[in-house]
Amino acid sequence: MEVTPIANEVWLNRHERRASVDIAQSSVTAMGYRELAALDGEGGARIGAALADARLDYGWIEGSPAFKAAVSRLYGREMDPSLVLQENGATGANRDAVVSLVGPGDHVVCEWPTYQPLRDIPRALGATVDLWRLECDGTRWTAPVEALERLVRPGTRLICINNAANPTGALLGREELEAVADIARTVGAYVLSDEVYLPVAQDRGYVSMLDVYERAVVTNSLSKSFSAPGLRAGWVVAPPEVAARIRALRDYSLICAGVGNDLLATLVLEHADEVLARNRAIVRARARAVGEWLGRTPRASWCAPDGVPVAYLSLDLPDGLDDETFCLDLLDRHGLLLVPGGCFDMPGGVRLGYCCPEGELGRGLDLLGRALEGLD
The missing domain is CATH 3.90.1150.10 (Aspartate Aminotransferase, domain 1)
Structure with missing residues (x-):
């Protein structure tokens, strides 16, 4: 590759x-x-003690139950914790999600402009990638849904979106996501949604793709909206058949994210508000x-x-x-x-x-x- x-x-x-x-x-x-540790409400004493007492073994391979529970609370629907898999940032989550979904000869549609790996990993795997181009109307970025409808075809395997997008800051609302989901359903495609910027914008009413489409695969991390890129803590949430493939792939690419990272990431997520x-x-x-x-x-x-x-x-x-x-x-x-x-x-x-x-x-x-x- x-x-x-x-x-x-x-x-x-x-x-x-x-x-x-x-x-x-x-x-x-x-x-x-210091700022992160103070989230524990005890000036960092509680998390400091937890780190000091932690055994530096492999820990929870897929992420601790506390981490998975904290991730689950970010979404509107209840989910099986086994479908939440800890990753090395959204970078690792996106890689494992795409590799688990795409193979040679597949057809992928990717929002553009966007985070480059969402386009180029499918290409490297031998897929044909068509670009769904967002447009700037002079004031804001818009998503021409009719253009996506023209690009999707029978056999389209995956639609990739970056919501919100890097580098534009463009964000798809619920109506646009539901339109993407409706189009994906017509051909049975999965939708991969990289949502690293979404949590910080959710006070404006934006929702996750996970909450509108049953074949959504969503990735996220603490790097962007949560101001902790140095923890390299991310996750992917996927339907059972995709989660199973990602779980196997993680054993080749990650195994675990680290005991200390899990403790600190869980602290951040438990104080997400x-x-x-x-x-x-x-x-x-x-x-x-x-x-x-x-x-x-x-x-x-x-x-x-x-x-x-x-x-x-x-x-x-x-x-x-x-x-x-x-x-x-x-x-x-x-x-x-x-x-x-x-x-x-x-x-x-x-x-x-x-x-x-x-x-x-x-x-x-x-x-x-x-x-x-x-x-x-």
Whole structure:
């Protein structure tokens, strides 16, 4: 299997450690250990004792009962805990889900723009992949359901969506998800929904694909909405026949996520309301700051993300200046890190991670604004 490098990850691995101002990351600003541990209500004493007393064996291979129960509470319907499988972030969850579902000659439809592995893992496995392209109407991202209907055909194995999407922040509502489910039912396709950004937006009434479609496979993690990417704690929830295949695959790719990671991840999930309230406040405040900046920055615009911490900025760059060259110049001259849109097959703009610390966002937007002004 020939795997295509993830362009966004290649860019970050190459450049992020030499940046002094980073507005490129895709999570709500991460918690430190002290903040995370304090969720236990005892200043970290309880979780500290649990970690100190834990045996560093393999622990619960699929995730502890407490972890699975906490994950289950994020969804609207009751579920069998055996269908919740702990993974190495959503990255591992997506890989195992796709590999368990797709083989040579299969047909897959993938929302686009989206997280690159959702398109490229099926391709690497020998599937034909058609892209369901979301559109920016100048204000928000929209999902043309009729276009999806034209792409799906008898024998379509899988529809992949990223809800909300990286790098655009586009989010499908219940009506759109139900339309996706109706289309999938006509051919018996599974729907894989990467929902790492969904929890932070659920106060706006958004729902999981799991709650609208019986053949949904959903992935998630603590990395984006829950501000704990360093735990590498994710999960996949799937119908029984798919969960069985993923369970077998995990023995080749993961075995377990680690005793300490499980304890800390469970603590975060058991205090999901508290963590999400923190992060929703950050998203709202930072989005207002970006909106104000855009109002005085004529060379930049966006289709506003829907309550999630990533966005795509369109830049009015002069002829002959591409987004990668512009971003490299920002890094070399100002120490400012952004991800060029070309890394997402969206040239002419950048992926903005606007939920970094407040002071860093302000410095980053100021540097970006001055660089854009200098193009005039």
